[in-house]
Amino acid sequence: MRLRYEDLPADVIDRAKGLALQNIRLSSGTVTIRGDGIPEGHTVWLAGRQVPVDPRGNFIAEEIFPTGTHTVEVAVLDPDGNGNLYLRDLEFPESDRFFVGMADFTFSKSQTTGDAKLLQGENAPYDYDSSLDGRLAFYGTQKFGDHWRVTASADTREGPVKDLFSNFLDKSPDSLFRRIDSDNHYPTFGDEGIVEEAAPTLGKFYVKVNKGQNHALWGNFTTNYADNELAQMDRGLYGANAH
Secondary structure (H helix, E strand, O other), X not given: OOOOXXXXXXXXXXXXXXXXXXXXXXXXXXXXXXXXXXXXXXXXXXXXEEEXXXXXXXXXXXXXXXXXXXXXXXXXXXXXXXXXXXXXXXXXXXXXXXXXXXXXXXXXOOXXXXXXXXXXXXXXXXXXXXXXXXXXXXXXXEEEOOOEEEXXXXXXXXXXXXXXXXXXXXXXXXXXXXXXOOOOOOOOOOOOOOOOOOXXXXXOEEEEEEXXXXXXXXXXXXEEEOOOOOOOEEEEEEEEEEO
């Protein structure tokens, strides 16, 4: 018996449309194993679950483990159930943190004759009258308690020290372009590397506190109301958001 999509009840179809994409962040760890040269007729098992092996004897598998201490078992068995057992002790801590910061200051002194401002233009990127410039930036994330996580970042951008924290929460429309690196924007990397913006913001500051699917943040976020009868709303915004 084959069940067709159009045979489902209307309320089930509506819920299925709303769940076309749902990302669930896992507060745990993943273990990936890979290998080759498995003899014909042998099987590979990861944490008590058989994993597929291709005709050339290669395999790759991934298993999700909750936080805590685990002994990961990988077994290679012949048809009679005999073989080798590989054990690895791993720990996924309940509390984990990462932090990186940067502070950069430049002191300069200049002297000119004549009207040098005529050469600066109306929208000069720097304040040429400033003798002390700097930049402060950091990114940090911490997991703690029962599936709680805090992520925060700030970047004052380079400018006069006296103006570093002015307009701290204001939106900067050109922030997208200042992040584009002409040497790195090509989308094909040729390996398994990915680029992820963990603290997206159009301003100088980002913070997000979340537990499971609930969160409160200041930064960039997307709105997606696709089940409306008259119009759909799908756009990116900057500011405060809670879910």
